[in-house]
Amino acid sequence: MIPFELAEPKSLTEAIKLLAPDDAMVRPIAGGTALMLMMKAGVFHPTRLVSLGKIEKKYSGIAAGKDGLRIGAMTTLSALEQSLDMKKLAPVITRTLRTLSNVRVRNVATVGGALAHADPHMDLPPVLIALGASMSIAGPSGERELAVEDLFTGYYETVLQKNELIAEVRVPSQDGTRAAYMKVTTGSADDWPALGVAVALQSDGNAVKSARVVVSAATSKAMRLPGAEAALAGQRIDDKILARAGEAAANEADFIADVRGSVSYKRELLRVYIGRAVRAALESGAH
């Protein structure tokens, strides 16, 4: 790798001061599993990295409260996977993490990094969006709240300023939610997916009151599909309703082609997988 400077601040506030609002070559690094790949591939040449590994311990941990879970941004994906609080609140997250990369990567990669990196193929963002998660974002003038669904603007792009850091992720209570995440890997089973679909339903048996449906990987960013959500809301689920929701999703998603599939292939995948994900959510049992 190309040499760079490394800063290791002891606090989040100090880390923010070391970041540069106008310099894209100065970047924060958490677990580093994604950035290391980009640096080794020669597509990212930082002049300075600000390591978050030594900031306050309170940013690595999961706290359960009345209104849900607060997850420090430096919490590793393994810690989240093994958290009994997480499994109780939203078992869909636990299930999703089991097929996210491999144990070694999950031991190092962080929740904040999995969001800030904004690679549309990542598994956690669509699930967090479906569950209505939000973030606390720290910057030079304090903290602000942002819904995860409002974070992404495009491939590797977010609304975060270059001197802002995700401090905490909040997953609200999921009383009665039934949720599922499905991904389609067209290479090996643990390859990046060609499609990810996350669904979170409020339902009474087969009757769906409301739905949050999120697509990832087939698009340039993880995003909700309001047409598919509307096709499901207030309906008793059967093949006809699922076909209608799949059709709406296929028409509204903005697909991108890559080595894992063409636009037409991904459109067909989504058309089919909306139904499969909804059925998986209904069968998963309420949270």
Next chain:
Amino acid sequence: MTARTIHFTLNGAPVTADIKPHHNLVELLQTHFGLTGARESCGQGLCGCCTVLVDGRAVSGCLFLAVRIDGTEVVTIEGLDAGGKLNPMQEAFVETGAFQCGYCTPGFILMANQLLDAHPDPDDDQIRHYLSGNLCRCAAYPQIIDAVKLAAKKRKTIAA
């Protein structure tokens, strides 16, 4: 760029190294300590040949900045046969013939040890789950799974 000094425990012994910020853990082990058991193969965290245990948890050495080792306990394959006796997992790999060329073997053994630490009596699904991020191009997978089960038995016998 400025070198810095890090202190950590390597296979049980306290050590110090002067490193550059852009060096990864595999480079650190190979160039400063002559340890070649962790080797970079795919370079992307997929194959597991660079597996190292940091504070008891398996990491991909090729994707891990060496500076982050400061203050930790590092175990490599070279540290498993303390006192000249093979670790139960190493014995089990030998006894079941769980390798051909052996290039991936250190990574499999370290990863499988983390598995047994978490799940002392793993079923096939747990074994496959933990080892899904380790690739054996000789395809010794059936024997590797046998080896993990044998090692689980050996560890129980030792503990009993």
